[in-house]
Amino acid sequence: xxxxxxxxxxxxxxxxxxxxxxxxxxxxxxxxxxxxxxxxxxxxxxxxxxxxxxxxxxxxxxxxxxxxxxxxxxxxxxxxxxxxxxxxxxxxxxxxxxxxxxxxxxxxxxxxxxxxxxxxxxxxxxxxxxxxxxxxxxxxxxxxxxxxxxxxxxxxxxxxxxxxxxxxxxxxxxxxxxxxxxxxxxxxxxxxxxxxxxxxxxxxxxxxxxxxxxxxxxxxxxxxxxxxxxxxxxxx
Amino acid sequence: xxxxxxxxxxxxxxxxxxxxxxxxxxxxxxxxxxxxxxxxxxxxxxxxxxxxxxxxxxxxxxxxxxxxxxxxxxxxxxxxxxxxxxxxxxxxxxxxxxxxxxxxxxxxxxxxxxxxxxxxxxxxxxxxxxxxxxxxxxxxxxxxxxxxxxxxxxxxxxxxxxxxxxxxxxxxxxxxxxxxxxxxxxxxxxxxxxxxxxxxxxxxxxxxxxxxxxxxxxxxxxxxxxxxxxxxxxxx
Numbered sequence: 001x002x003x004x005x006x007x008x009x010x011x012x013x014x015x016x017x018x019x020x021x022x023x024x025x026x027x028x029x030x031x032x033x034x035x036x037x038x039x040x041x042x043x044x045x046x047x048x049x050x051x052x053x054x055x056x057x058x059x060x061x062x063x064x065x066x067x068x069x070x071x072x073x074x075x076x077x078x079x080x081x082x083x084x085x086x087x088x089x090x091x092x093x094x095x096x097x098x099x100x101x102x103x104x105x106x107x108x109x110x111x112x113x114x115x116x117x118x119x120x121x122x123x124x125x126x127x128x129x130x131x132x133x134x135x136x137x138x139x140x141x142x143x144x145x146x147x148x149x150x151x152x153x154x155x156x157x158x159x160x161x162x163x164x165x166x167x168x169x170x171x172x173x174x175x176x177x178x179x180x181x182x183x184x185x186x187x188x189x190x191x192x193x194x195x196x197x198x199x200x201x202x203x204x205x206x207x208x209x210x211x212x213x214x215x216x217x218x219x220x221x222x223x224x225x226x227x228x229x230x231x232x233x234x235x236x
Numbered sequence: 237x238x239x240x241x242x243x244x245x246x247x248x249x250x251x252x253x254x255x256x257x258x259x260x261x262x263x264x265x266x267x268x269x270x271x272x273x274x275x276x277x278x279x280x281x282x283x284x285x286x287x288x289x290x291x292x293x294x295x296x297x298x299x300x301x302x303x304x305x306x307x308x309x310x311x312x313x314x315x316x317x318x319x320x321x322x323x324x325x326x327x328x329x330x331x332x333x334x335x336x337x338x339x340x341x342x343x344x345x346x347x348x349x350x351x352x353x354x355x356x357x358x359x360x361x362x363x364x365x366x367x368x369x370x371x372x373x374x375x376x377x378x379x380x381x382x383x384x385x386x387x388x389x390x391x392x393x394x395x396x397x398x399x400x401x402x403x404x405x406x407x408x409x410x411x412x413x414x415x416x417x418x419x420x421x422x423x424x425x426x427x428x429x430x431x432x433x434x435x436x437x438x439x440x441x442x443x444x445x446x447x448x449x450x451x452x453x454x455x456x457x458x459x460x461x462x463x464x465x466x467x468x469x470x471x472x
Contacts, residue, residue: 081317086362114365114403115358122354126322129350150402158398165394166386167350 020135020174021128023120024048024075026063028221029139029177031201032185034071035194036176037137046073047133049124053080053116057207066200078123083113117150118159125163125171134171141177141185153178182224190230199233210235256371256410257364259356260284260311262299264457265375265413267437268421270307271430272412273373282309283369285360289316289352293443302436314359319349353386354395361399361407370407377413377421389414418460426466435469446471 020041022034037046048071050064061077068075117140124136140151149155153175160173177185189195203221204211211218211234225232256277258270273282284307286300297313304311353376360372376387385391389411396409413421425431439457440447447454447470461468 078321079317081315082359085314086359113362114405115362115399118358118398118402119355119362122351122358123318123322126349126351126355149404152401155398155401158394158401162354162391162394162398163351165388165391166354168385169350 022137026060035192063202183227186228257369262296269375271428299438419463422464
């Protein structure tokens with residue numbers, strides 16, 4: 001990390017301490033990452049950023065705000081109105097029914113936006129740049145249900161290089177859950193003291209709170225907690 | 237380009253013909269690129285995309301629409317409301333005066349958004365993806381006044397790789413003006429039959445039409461036309 005000192009100069013010493021920005025969706029994974037960042041960088045050096053991009057369940061943004069407040073880190077939410085226009089007719093023309101499930105990656109609904117994670121991280125890097133936050137933390141994983149190519153390690157590695165070139169920065173993208181299973185993510189959350197915060201997170205595809213327990217997201221979450229032998233405070 | 241054929245199958249033959257999407261700002265450079273794309277890919281294979289991102293001069297979007305209509309290519313405009321929020325206080329808090337000049341790259345105003353071109357091209361790639369437009373065309377140049385690191389060839393090369401990985405595509409980014417001077421760009425425009433279209437473009441930093449002729453953008457444009465020995469239809 002860039003720490004410059006000038007002992008024999010009148011120029012004030014500039015210290016770019018290691019600071020991190022966590023992309024916080026309000027879900028289980030990004031919440032775990034927030035606590036990972038707090039351990040790695042210290043709570044005073046961590047902030048969180050969410051995106052209001054017209055997600056189906058607004059409760060996700062409420063969850064993100066609650067998680068950030070619980071963790072005592074600053075939190076901002078930026079709007080992105082482009083996805084709705086990009087997603088095309090199904091999202092912008094009320095006469096067309098949305099096909100598929102926005103949150104179900106096994107199918108590509110007619111609102112699917114390729115490269116959405118690239119956009120999130122590029123906007124996060126743009127937010128981080130003037131604030132000298134040299135570390136971006138994202139909860140994406142290529143292990144579990146997230147088959148999106150923009151969540152893979154190779155893509156993030158390439159994106160990091162693109163951001164460094166395009167912003168003349170030394171930004172680093174961290175994806176601590178990249179190669180973990182859901183069980184391992186829950187175990188990591190316990191190790192980080194993040195289990196209590198899970199009470200504020202949102203996972204349910206159906207947008208229900210308490211969660212429906214029946215949708216694929218609820219079942220995947222339940223399976224991870226069960227395999228880790230840990231009670232999920234959201235449902236207990 | 238991917239052209240697949242299956243001679244002994246019931247599956248219909250799929251031909252992904254070479255199609256191009258031009259990021260059209262309404263300025264001189266992207267207009268030249270539009271005509272370059274028409275020459276390279278054929279007018280029926282070219283479409284144009286603009287972004288309404290809160291640019292200072294709305295006349296740019298009018299120019300883009302007029303240029304596209306003149307060139308007889310389809311044209312869409314997508315909103316991006318994030319830059320205003322990213323640009324931070326100066327753009328979102330009316331109590332703070334905008335410092336510097338948004339269009340003057342020699343200084344970084346407090347509304348400067350790093351990586352803006354990365355966002356434009358990533359959204360363009362996301363728009364192109366379901367439409368099987370495998371070629372993105374951008375008018376950026378690292379020769380002239382555009383000192384932005386996200387306009388350099390090395391950055392675009394890295395971004396192309398990131399987009400290919402992140403969208404599992406074979407997308408190609410073309411920047412035909414990358415290494416041209418303004419004079420050379422004007423000469424290319426003449427070669428492409430694009431001079432007449434320049435009457436619809438917008439360049440003036442002050443948002444004036446007819447252009448003020450005094451701002452740095454107007455002077456740079458005039459210098460290019462003068463050195464090429466060609467009359468600019470916008471001012472003649």
